[in-house]
Structure formats: C-alpha cells, structure tokens
Amino acid sequence: MQYLRTKFAHIRAIVPIAAMSAGTMIALACDEIVMGAHSYLGPIDPQLPVGGRWVPVGSVVDDFVRASQDIARDPQMYRVWSPILDKYPPGLLSDCGQAQKRTKRVAKEWLAAWMLGGDEDAAHCAAEWFANDQEHMSHNRPISRDEARRQRIVITDLENDPSLQEAALSVHHATMHSLTGTPMVKIIDNHLRSSDHTYMVMRVPD
Numbered sequence: 001m002q003y004l005r006t007k008f009a010h011i012r013a014i015v016p017i018a019a020m021s022a023g024t025m026i027a028l029a030c031d032e033i034v035m036g037a038h039s040y041l042g043p044i045d046p047q048l049p050v051g052g053r054w055v056p057v058g059s060v061v062d063d064f065v066r067a068s069q070d071i072a073r074d075p076q077m078y079r080v081w082s083p084i085l086d087k088y089p090p091g092l093l094s095d096c097g098q099a100q101k102r103t104k105r106v107a108k109e110w111l112a113a114w115m116l117g118g119d120e121d122a123a124h125c126a127a128e129w130f131a132n133d134q135e136h137m138s139h140n141r142p143i144s145r146d147e148a149r150r151q152r153i154v155i156t157d158l159e160n161d162p163s164l165q166e167a168a169l170s171v172h173h174a175t176m177h178s179l180t181g182t183p184m185v186k187i188i189d190n191h192l193r194s195s196d197h198t199y200m201v202m203r204v205p206d
Contacts, residue, residue, distance in 0.1 A: 001029040001110065011114075014158070015039045016172035021047075021139065024130065025103075028153070029110040033145075036158040036165065040142035044107060045133040046099040051087055057096035058133035064093055104131050115154050126151040 004011060013019065013027040014034040020042035027033045027041060035041075047054040067085060070077040104127045112123035129135060129151050136143075145155045158165045178184050186201035 001026055005029075005114070012156075014164075014168050015041070016158075016168050018042070018142070024143075025107060025110075028107055028126075028130070029114060031114055032154045032156050033148070034156045034158050034164070034168070035145040035148075037145075039158065040144055041130075041148055042143055043133065043136040043139055043141060044103055044130045045136070045139060046096075046103045046131075047139060048092070048095060048099060050089075050092065056133050056139055057099050060088065060092060060096045061100075063088075100131065104128060107131065116152060119152075122152045126153060 011030040012032050012034060013030040015023075015027060016036070016039065018040050019027045019033075020040075021044060024041040024044050028044075033041075046057050048057055048060070049055075050060070063084065067077075067081040071081060107127035107130060108120075108123045111126055112118055112120050116123045116126070130143075133139070145157070149155050158168065175187060178187065184201065188201075
C-alpha cells in the first residue's frame with residue numbers, strides 16, 4: 001500500500017464479496033471502500049504460527065494472564081497450566097505484544113493519512129476496534145458495511161451504481177472461476193481494452 005500510494009493520489013477498494021484480515025488492512029489504507037449489501041470486512045487482530053497452526057495473539061496473551069491469576073490464587077493450579085504453557089516457545093509473549101502494537105499502529109497511521117483525512121482520534125478508535133479480538137471473538141467474523149460506517153470508515157454502496165456493480169461482480173466471478181477451475185495462478189490486467197495488456201500466469205504440471 002505504501003508503494004501504491006507513491007503512484008496514485010486516490011485509491012478505491014472494491015469488495016465484491018469479502019476482504020478479510022490483511023485484505024481489510026489494505027481496504028482501510030484506501031480513500032474509500034465500495035461494498036455491496038452482501039460484502040464484508042473482517043477483524044485485523046494479528047495471528048502467529050504456534051504448534052503448526054495460526055493462533056490469535058490475543059488468545060496467547062489471555063492464556064498467560066489467566067494462568068498468572070489462577071496460579072497466584074492457588075499455586076496448585078500450576079499443574080493445570082504447565083502442560084499448556086510448556087507448548088509456547090520462549091519469546092512468544094513478547095512477539096504477541098509487538099504484533100498487536102504494530103497492527104494497530106499501521107492501521108491508525110494509514111487511516112489518519114488517507115481515509116480519515118488526518119483525524120488522529122477517529123483513526124485510533126477505528127484501528128483499536130478492528131484489532132480488538134475481545135470485541136469480535138473470531139478472526140473470521142464478518143463485519144458489515146453498516147458496522148464499518150459506525151467506525152467512520154468511508155463506504156460507498158455498490159448498488160448505487162448498477163453499471164459498476166455488474167462490472168465488479170462479473171470480473172470477480174470470472175476471476176474466481178479462472179483461478180479455481182484452470183491451472184491459472186495469477187491474472188494481471190488494467191483499464192486498457194486490449195489483450196496486449198492482460199497477462200496470465202499458468203501452473204505447469206510436473
């Protein structure tokens with residue numbers, strides 16, 4: 001997004017269906033987000049790989065907090081928590097704290113710089129809300145355009161422009177069919193109506 005911002009003065013994110021996690025981060029770095037009634041964003045609470053799977057950093061922090069409270073209240077609770085905490089590698093708690101701070105800071109800086117026009121307070125509140133795992137309770141939870149608007153996010157309804165809606169959904173469905181039903185792995189295109197400006201990357205079978 002920082003690179004794109006050096007190339008374009010105004011960026012509009014069009015979300016035909018969903019833009020989750022890092023997709024939401026990208027959308028928040030734009031000047032406006034175009035969403036349909038069925039479209040949704042998602043929480044941006046960071047995830048880290050732990051034990052072969054991605055884990056919300058908030059859950060890891062919660063485990064340490066609960067463990068310290070339980071053991072302080074009853075030292076015998078160490079027997080319960082020890083097998084759980086032993087699975088966490090050294091430095092993980094620090095990594096989680098840094099990931100949380102970094103995610104919120106980047107979201108706030110991007111929102112303040114572009115979409116929210118320098119409103120630091122609104123940018124801070126929106127970044128905190130999107131990154132709040134306690135609020136959303138699941139990294140996969142859909143966030144509707146109405147919920148996003150309540151956080152001062154600039155949303156344009158896709159239905160307001162039937163031609164844009166038809167074009168956006170047509171491109172979306174054609175792209176998804178191409179990527180899931182063919183060996184194609186990447187499509188690069190632009191606004192120029194010429195096949196000379198469309199590039200497709202195919203997967204070559206072994």
